Amino acid sequence: MPSPNSLRVAAAQMTSVSDLAANFATCSRLVKEAASAGAKLLCFPEAFSYVGTKDGDSVSVAQPLDGPIMNQYRSLARESSIWLSLGGFQEKGSDPQHLCNTHVIVDDTGKIRSSYRKIHLFDVDVPGGRVYKESSFTEPGEDIVAVDSPIGRLGLSVCYDLRFPEIYQLLRFQHEAQVLLVPSAFTAVTGAAHWEILLRARAIETQCYVIAAAQTGKHGDKRESYGDSLIIDPWGTIVGRLPDRLSTGIVVADIDLSFVDSVREKMPIAKQRMPIDFWKAASL
Numbered sequence: 001m002p003s004p005n006s007l008r009v010a011a012a013q014m015t016s017v018s019d020l021a022a023n024f025a026t027c028s029r030l031v032k033e034a035a036s037a038g039a040k041l042l043c044f045p046e047a048f049s050y051v052g053t054k055d056g057d058s059v060s061v062a063q064p065l066d067g068p069i070m071n072q073y074r075s076l077a078r079e080s081s082i083w084l085s086l087g088g089f090q091e092k093g094s095d096p097q098h099l100c101n102t103h104v105i106v107d108d109t110g111k112i113r114s115s116y117r118k119i120h121l122f123d124v125d126v127p128g129g130r131v132y133k134e135s136s137f138t139e140p141g142e143d144i145v146a147v148d149s150p151i152g153r154l155g156l157s158v159c160y161d162l163r164f165p166e167i168y169q170l171l172r173f174q175h176e177a178q179v180l181l182v183p184s185a186f187t188a189v190t191g192a193a194h195w196e197i198l199l200r201a202r203a204i205e206t207q208c209y210v211i212a213a214a215q216t217g218k219h220g221d222k223r224e225s226y227g228d229s230l231i232i233d234p235w236g237t238i239v240g241r242l243p244d245r246l247s248t249g250i251v252v253a254d255i256d257l258s259f260v261d262s263v264r265e266k267m268p269i270a271k272q273r274m275p276i277d278f279w280k281a282a283s284l
């Protein structure tokens, strides 16, 4: 039985393709499922609205946050009265060659509450995979973003950010996040090696819930994502996962913010951690 303090959340797992209308149809079905399951928030993965067939394709579909694509998703939230985490939206950049990889939070009336632009861009030669150069078509963000919601204070990030613990330390200790969102499209190779362990580490070291919605499977014949959308509690326990890592669907879990408080009270790392000045002196 969920405790009286519990709040229901959901994370989608899906295989977006290079067809805006097809992805919107999938998202709209998943929003209805999440709303009828009683979820207050549904999180979508990075590139939910569009995955191109080759690098940089997505620049051609980039739009501002007040454009028609985001408006469609805002009306989904309003119609089903549910908050949405729209991770990795292709937001129009400052020139025609670039976009921003933007994580948008929309409330249950369809209003944009906040947006975060991916800071760490995936310029990586994946061992046994291919070379990625996200910075060739993406402008990096510069601001850390947290926002209040009915399911607690949300800390925003996107995909490759997951490998950089500093951003999560700041979200927890400066911005007071209680729930970290990590919408992703991890590669099949790096996901198999690192996905679950990185997410559980971030939950444990920040004592936050982590909700990580994932792209999964083959997007055409060029790209493949690892999958495995996860909801993790502040003790590092996985509390939500789909039975099949590759299927399209939602995972639902009840989160309890009093559990966040109790983990933090019993293991008071906020008080015990050393300030940055200590480390500067120690490394002189």
Ligand SMILES: O=C(O)CNC(=O)[C@H](CS)NC(=O)CCC(=O)C(=O)O
Residues within 6 Å of the ligand: 046, 047, 050, 051, 052, 058, 088, 122, 132, 134, 159, 160, 163, 185, 186, 187, 190, 191
């Ligand atoms: O461009 C798109 O369509 C969607 N975005 C992505 O796929 C991004 C940038 S290329 N992928 C990652 O950040 C993978 C990270 C990763 O796999 C790891 O850290 O191991």
